[in-house]
Amino acid sequence: MDRQDGVSRRAFLVTGALGAAALAAPRQAGAQAQTTKFHVKPLPAEIFIDHGINQETRLETLRGYLTPASHFYIRNHGPTPVLDAAAWRLRVEGDAVERPLELTFDDLLRLPARSVIAFVECAGNGRGFFKEFMGRVASGTQWRFGAIGVAEWTGVPLGAVLELARVRPDTPRDVLNVLVEGLDAVKVNRPMSLAKALEEDTLLAYAMNGEPLPPDHGFPVRAIVPGWVGINNIKWVGRIEVRRTVIDVPTTTKTYVLEGPDYPTRVPLRLQTIKSAVALPWGATLRAGRQRIRGFAWSPVGRISRVEYSLDRGATWQPAALREPNIPRAWVRWDFEWDARPGEHAILTRAVDDHGNVQPPAIPWNAQGYGYNVPVPHPVRVM
Amino acid sequence: MDRQDGVSRRAFLVTGALGAAALAAPRQAGAQAQTTKFHVKPLPAEIFIDHGINQETRLETLRGYLTPASHFYIRNHGPTPVLDAAAWRLRVEGDAVERPLELTFDDLLRLPARSVIAFVECAGNGRGFFKEFMGRVASGTQWRFGAIGVAEWTGVPLGAVLELARVRPDTPRDVLNVLVEGLDAVKVNRPMSLAKALEEDTLLAYAMNGEPLPPDHGFPVRAIVPGWVGINNIKWVGRIEVRRTVIDVPTTTKTYVLEGPDYPTRVPLRLQTIKSAVALPWGATLRAGRQRIRGFAWSPVGRISRVEYSLDRGATWQPAALREPNIPRAWVRWDFEWDARPGEHAILTRAVDDHGNVQPPAIPWNAQGYGYNVPVPHPVRVM
Numbered sequence: 001m002d003r004q005d006g007v008s009r010r011a012f013l014v015t016g017a018l019g020a021a022a023l024a025a026p027r028q029a030g031a032q033a034q035t036t037k038f039h040v041k042p043l044p045a046e047i048f049i050d051h052g053i054n055q056e057t058r059l060e061t062l063r064g065y066l067t068p069a070s071h072f073y074i075r076n077h078g079p080t081p082v083l084d085a086a087a088w089r090l091r092v093e094g095d096a097v098e099r100p101l102e103l104t105f106d107d108l109l110r111l112p113a114r115s116v117i118a119f120v121e122c123a124g125n126g127r128g129f130f131k132e133f134m135g136r137v138a139s140g141t142q143w144r145f146g147a148i149g150v151a152e153w154t155g156v157p158l159g160a161v162l163e164l165a166r167v168r169p170d171t172p173r174d175v176l177n178v179l180v181e182g183l184d185a186v187k188v189n190r191p192m193s194l195a196k197a198l199e200e201d202t203l204l205a206y207a208m209n210g211e212p213l214p215p216d217h218g219f220p221v222r223a224i225v226p227g228w229v230g231i232n233n234i235k236w237v238g239r240i241e242v243r244r245t246v247i248d249v250p251t252t253t254k255t256y257v258l259e260g261p262d263y264p265t266r267v268p269l270r271l272q273t274i275k276s277a278v279a280l281p282w283g284a285t286l287r288a289g290r291q292r293i294r295g296f297a298w299s300p301v302g303r304i305s306r307v308e309y310s311l312d313r314g315a316t317w318q319p320a321a322l323r324e325p326n327i328p329r330a331w332v333r334w335d336f337e338w339d340a341r342p343g344e345h346a347i348l349t350r351a352v353d354d355h356g357n358v359q360p361p362a363i364p365w366n367a368q369g370y371g372y373n374v375p376v377p378h379p380v381r382v383m
Numbered sequence: 384m385d386r387q388d389g390v391s392r393r394a395f396l397v398t399g400a401l402g403a404a405a406l407a408a409p410r411q412a413g414a415q416a417q418t419t420k421f422h423v424k425p426l427p428a429e430i431f432i433d434h435g436i437n438q439e440t441r442l443e444t445l446r447g448y449l450t451p452a453s454h455f456y457i458r459n460h461g462p463t464p465v466l467d468a469a470a471w472r473l474r475v476e477g478d479a480v481e482r483p484l485e486l487t488f489d490d491l492l493r494l495p496a497r498s499v500i501a502f503v504e505c506a507g508n509g510r511g512f513f514k515e516f517m518g519r520v521a522s523g524t525q526w527r528f529g530a531i532g533v534a535e536w537t538g539v540p541l542g543a544v545l546e547l548a549r550v551r552p553d554t555p556r557d558v559l560n561v562l563v564e565g566l567d568a569v570k571v572n573r574p575m576s577l578a579k580a581l582e583e584d585t586l587l588a589y590a591m592n593g594e595p596l597p598p599d600h601g602f603p604v605r606a607i608v609p610g611w612v613g614i615n616n617i618k619w620v621g622r623i624e625v626r627r628t629v630i631d632v633p634t635t636t637k638t639y640v641l642e643g644p645d646y647p648t649r650v651p652l653r654l655q656t657i658k659s660a661v662a663l664p665w666g667a668t669l670r671a672g673r674q675r676i677r678g679f680a681w682s683p684v685g686r687i688s689r690v691e692y693s694l695d696r697g698a699t700w701q702p703a704a705l706r707e708p709n710i711p712r713a714w715v716r717w718d719f720e721w722d723a724r725p726g727e728h729a730i731l732t733r734a735v736d737d738h739g740n741v742q743p744p745a746i747p748w749n750a751q752g753y754g755y756n757v758p759v760p761h762p763v764r765v766m
């Protein structure tokens with residue numbers, strides 16, 4: 001972040017005007033009223049596995065690289081609030097802030113925009129496999145691998161807003177001291193480090209795949225924190241607090257922590273883990289003959305460099321073909337051809353990223369079921 | 384294109400099966416009936432300039448990098464047909480084809496998919512400026528610069544389909560001999576060269592920004608021919624013909640040709656021209672003070688390396704900031720800060736690509752108004 005630029009940015013913000021017409025887009029229909037429905041968008045059973053307030057994407061329904069809003073998984077802590085962008089305010093405050101701010105939605109639109117293609121993934125994606133393959137239930141939604149989606153997010157770098165608020169230069173960069181808080185009923189909040197907050201791809205986003213954020217995905221503004229666990233990507237953002245010390249909140253002291261017999265102390269989550277998934281229903285039925293098996297692989301820190309598959313439960317591995325695009329902290333699509341013979345089969349896949357991370361053969365259990373990324377035997381029946 | 388692979392591709396195509404379940408997506412609602420409406424999607428006046436059967440995007444309404452289907456311009460030669468994917472067939476034939484084919488939509492879904500982010504732009508985008516700045520009307524829709532959009536297109540490389548049809552190896556590569564034909568009422572068709580048809584990013588696309596193509600944009604299948612004029616991106620594709628000789632059709636002999644006093648012979652169009660546009664209404668009104676002016680720039684052959692703007696009608700030029708992403712044959716977003724003083728102003732912009740192409744100070748007039756890419760003085764009133 002270029003601190004020299006702070007004066008001019010503040011200047012143009014205070015001066016106002018700034019061609020809001022250039023950024024005007026049709027207002028979200030029906031953005032005036034609160035609703036008590038859990039979700040706003042349609043949730044057809046062909047696309048989503050219904051976990052109640054949470055909805056898992058059936059990855060086999062995705063055709064392109066990007067996940068359309070209509071197919072994007074939902075992880076909510078309460079019903080989706082339907083907010084009015086004109087009434088929306090963002091407060092920026094805290095003891096590390098020299099100039100507390102309140103921004104309107106139009107103020108945000110006037111700041112330079114950035115678009116980032118990145119995954120957003122629930123911290124507990126894959127949680128169901130702790131039970132399925134380790135025999136130990138972890139608490140929470142029993143997702144398989146469908147609590148992930150990749151979209152183009154457009155908004156303002158969070159760093160640009162922190163610059164307007166003049167974060168003190170001696171603020172520690174590596175502790176969890178930038179809290180982002182939602183306007184939902186339970187005010188879900190979660191801190192990240194100042195270093196992460198200042199990365200150019202960390203956004204206060206107002207658009208998803210070029211359109212205003214849908215209510216279920218955070219309208220009017222959500223955080224996008226590439227590579228970090230989903231909870232950091234706070235929806236319906238209303239307040240940001242920056243402190244000179246770590247911010248302890250229940251989402252880092254009680255929930256979203258690694259804990260269990262193999263963890264001497266609770267560890268607040270930051271990064272996701274590298275994973276791959278087969279784009280077939282769990283327990284798919286295929287006809288015998290040549291089949292093209294496809295799927296997705298993603299890493300929280302880089303680009304996927306290799307995906308391998310095994311049809312003999314891990315005895316031997318073959319490379320899958322990777323299909324462009326292959327964007328870091330988004331995902332890559334892979335596929336392979338399989339001469340499928342009748343019977344019961346399991347397809348294992350494992351991914352490697354360009355930082356040398358690989359899906360491990362085993363991981364320790366944790367009570368809340370985070371980070372499951374062991375290659376899973378995806379069951380397939382061939383008729 | 385790897386010709387060695389032809390046998391295995393044909394083999395799996397003939398064997399069939401291939402996990403169509405993996406690619407199943409909800410069928411387009413109402414895909415059973417023909418309609419006589421011009422267009423299917425809503426066309427609000429805030430988003431589109433109404434040219435009747437053609438609809439121009441107001442570039443100032445775009446928020447992200449990608450153009451959502453709801454905002455994508457429409458250039459049709461007749462009413463949008465609403466087709467049934469289950470009944471759709473693609474014929475591949477012609478004297479350069481050793482194995483004529485007929486493919487179903489499911490056959491197409493079984494082939495390896497590719498996604499490409501690219502612009503599609505009407506050949507006549509900017510046509511209105513021939514009248515506005517040269518005083519000579521060119522025939523056709525009087526677009527300004529809004530007959531362009533950038534989307535993620537997903538489908539099968541056309542080359543993979545031509546490989547299945549076994550195009551004869553001695554077929555000329557650089558003449559316009561691969562004809563793509565639509566299933567609309569007038570069967571719009573247009574040839575490209577075999578070389579272009581075999582580029583890996585030339586697609587038979589069935590998805591746009593991750594969702595099935597909307598009817599107005601070619602459901603179920605359209606051609607995507609990056610960098611070439613919009614007419615090559617045939618919608619509602621139904622037939623492909625490959626010949627050992629040039630294919631002359633009215634869209635290369637009469638329309639979509641450069642002709643006029645400066646063109647001794649008619650020249651069929653291939654590539655688009657490099658352009659830039661300001662994302663403000665034509666004749667915008669802004670308040671005095673610091674303004675952020677933004678826009679788009681694109682090239683048919685590469686990535687934009689520089690955008691410059693002039694506020695003194697071309698006497699001096701300043702660099703604009705380019706915003707990521709910057710994808711070749713898609714576009715880049717640029718912006719600059721302007722301390723706007725009251726009065727009438729003109730904003731000129733010019734783009735340069737990484738092949739050294741630059742928007743020229745003048746171009747010859749042509750009767751059909753193609754390729755206008757002279758920097759235009761975008762009128763702005765500051766109050």
